[in-house]
Amino acid sequence: xxxxxxxxxxxxxxxxxxxxxxxxxxxxxxxxxxxxxxxxxxxxxxxxxxxxxxxxxxxxxxxxxxxxxxxxxxxxxxxxxxxxxxxxxxxxxxxxxxxxxxxxxxxxxxxxxxxxxxxxxxxxxxxxxxxxxxxxxxxxxxxxxxxxxxxxxxxxxxxxxxxxxxxxxxxxxxxxxxxxxxxxxxxxxxxxxxxxxxxxxxxxxxxxxxxxxxxxxxxxxxxxxxxxxxxxxxxxxxxxxxxxxxxxxxxxxxxxxxxxxxxxxxxxxxxxxxxxxxxxxxxxxxxxxxxxxxxxxxxxxxxxx
Amino acid sequence: xxxxxxxxxxxxxxxxxxxxxxxxxxxxxxxxxxxxxxxxxxxxxxxxxxxxxxxxxxxxxxxxxxxxxxxxxxxxxxxxxxxxxxxxxxxxxxxxxxxxxxxxxxxxxxxxxxxxxxxxxxxxxxxxxxxxxxxxxxx
Numbered sequence: 001x002x003x004x005x006x007x008x009x010x011x012x013x014x015x016x017x018x019x020x021x022x023x024x025x026x027x028x029x030x031x032x033x034x035x036x037x038x039x040x041x042x043x044x045x046x047x048x049x050x051x052x053x054x055x056x057x058x059x060x061x062x063x064x065x066x067x068x069x070x071x072x073x074x075x076x077x078x079x080x081x082x083x084x085x086x087x088x089x090x091x092x093x094x095x096x097x098x099x100x101x102x103x104x105x106x107x108x109x110x111x112x113x114x115x116x117x118x119x120x121x122x123x124x125x126x127x128x129x130x131x132x133x134x135x136x137x138x139x140x141x142x143x144x145x146x147x148x149x150x151x152x153x154x155x156x157x158x159x160x161x162x163x164x165x166x167x168x169x170x171x172x173x174x175x176x177x178x179x180x181x182x183x184x185x186x187x188x189x190x191x192x193x194x195x196x197x198x199x200x201x202x203x204x205x206x207x208x209x210x211x212x213x214x215x216x217x218x219x220x221x222x223x224x225x226x227x228x229x230x231x232x233x234x235x236x237x238x239x240x241x242x243x244x245x246x247x248x249x250x251x252x253x254x255x256x257x258x259x260x261x262x263x264x265x266x267x268x269x270x271x272x273x274x275x276x277x278x279x280x281x282x283x284x285x286x287x288x289x290x291x292x293x294x295x296x297x298x299x300x301x302x303x304x305x
Numbered sequence: 306x307x308x309x310x311x312x313x314x315x316x317x318x319x320x321x322x323x324x325x326x327x328x329x330x331x332x333x334x335x336x337x338x339x340x341x342x343x344x345x346x347x348x349x350x351x352x353x354x355x356x357x358x359x360x361x362x363x364x365x366x367x368x369x370x371x372x373x374x375x376x377x378x379x380x381x382x383x384x385x386x387x388x389x390x391x392x393x394x395x396x397x398x399x400x401x402x403x404x405x406x407x408x409x410x411x412x413x414x415x416x417x418x419x420x421x422x423x424x425x426x427x428x429x430x431x432x433x434x435x436x437x438x439x440x441x442x443x444x
Binding site for chain 2: 102103105124130131132134135136170173174
């Protein structure tokens with residue numbers, strides 16, 4: 001990273017990366033990520049790269065090579081419900097544990113928090129947010145709203161300029177993550193080329209596969225202490241295929257909502273039995289709870305939340 | 306004459322790294338940091354001009370240092386100090402206050418004696434700098 005070559009590189013010395021690896025928290029961290037997040041291969045690969053880079057940076061420091069802080073600004077793009085926000089929330093913790101940021105807190109903002117309502121209002125507002133995010137991660141959700149091409153006098157541009165300046169000059173103090181839907185983020189970057197070049201990591205979140213969505217539900221169920229019966233699992237498989245065909249499909253978010261609704265249906269079903277029920281009944285989601293969904297109602301192309 | 310007010314004032318001027326560490330300490334205690342400046346060095350001049358609002362919800366010293374740097378640049382010939390305010394119930398006061406910037410030349414104070422009734426002498430301090438109107442003190 002550094003441009004000046006060290007005066008006397010200690011060529012002969014050797015260093016054991018494995019010891020360094022064991023000393024760091026990287027191993028458990030990556031395992032935890034693999035465990036907690038279903039799918040998202042490109043994201044995990046990028047985190048592994050960053051972790052590896054950190055390791056090499058430390059090794060370089062020990063051997064006396066120069067090492068500058070890398071640019072860690074990221075852009076997360078992908079369809080609705082692909083985990084952009086979830087990963088961003090974890091990213092602050094990850095970068096902190098890897099030692100790239102000092103504090104490890106995350107400040108999550110949208111356009112409203114950065115852009116003011118009248119002239120002269122934007123700069124203090126944006127600076128205030130930036131100050132608060134120092135030492136951590138600034139997460140700008142739906143970042144494309146910052147730029148309003150239809151209004152030349154929009155104050156969003158002012159916020160963008162301040163952001164760019166800080167992203168460039170205070171890379172050590174602050175990491176910025178922009179998130180948004182793929183197509184609109186592309187438009188945003190096209191109209192703000194400065195942003196594209198200052199962001200080192202463009203991470204594309206792929207859509208979840210059907211099997212991944214299923215295992216997400218299973219994880220959710222496990223966390224909430226529910227269990228899916230085998231029939232329910234089959235019903236869920238069919239549900240996912242059907243739901244995908246419908247408009248406003250938002251990947252994991254749609255599936256999470258479906259799971260929440262099936263819990264409601266299960267509760268209703270249990271109440272209607274109005275008899276003694278076992279602990280098993282309380283935790284089991286049956287196929288009927290899933291098949292009650294309007295998605296299965298024949299050709300009802302109504303939009304779902 | 307070097308102005309000695311607030312914490313650390315008998316030490317050599319703190320470096321930026323040392324100031325950062327003090328800010329980190331204050332932030333760690335959950336105190337709100339504020340930057341203030343003045344060109345009236347009188348010890349009883351408690352209320353200095355505020356450089357922006359006190360900063361709540363900060364996590365890292367970099368944000369405060371940014372304001373300190375900006376204030377120094379805007380007022381290179383004034384005193385700049387950092388106040389750390391503790392909002393905890395029962396305290397609700399400034400817990401730490403120290404000077405982070407001072408004018409290049411500090412002329413100091415004159416001791417004024419006033420003769421009172423019965424040949425009593427009353428003493429008061431007068432800063433040479435305040436002989437000039439605000440804004441034109443310290444060159």
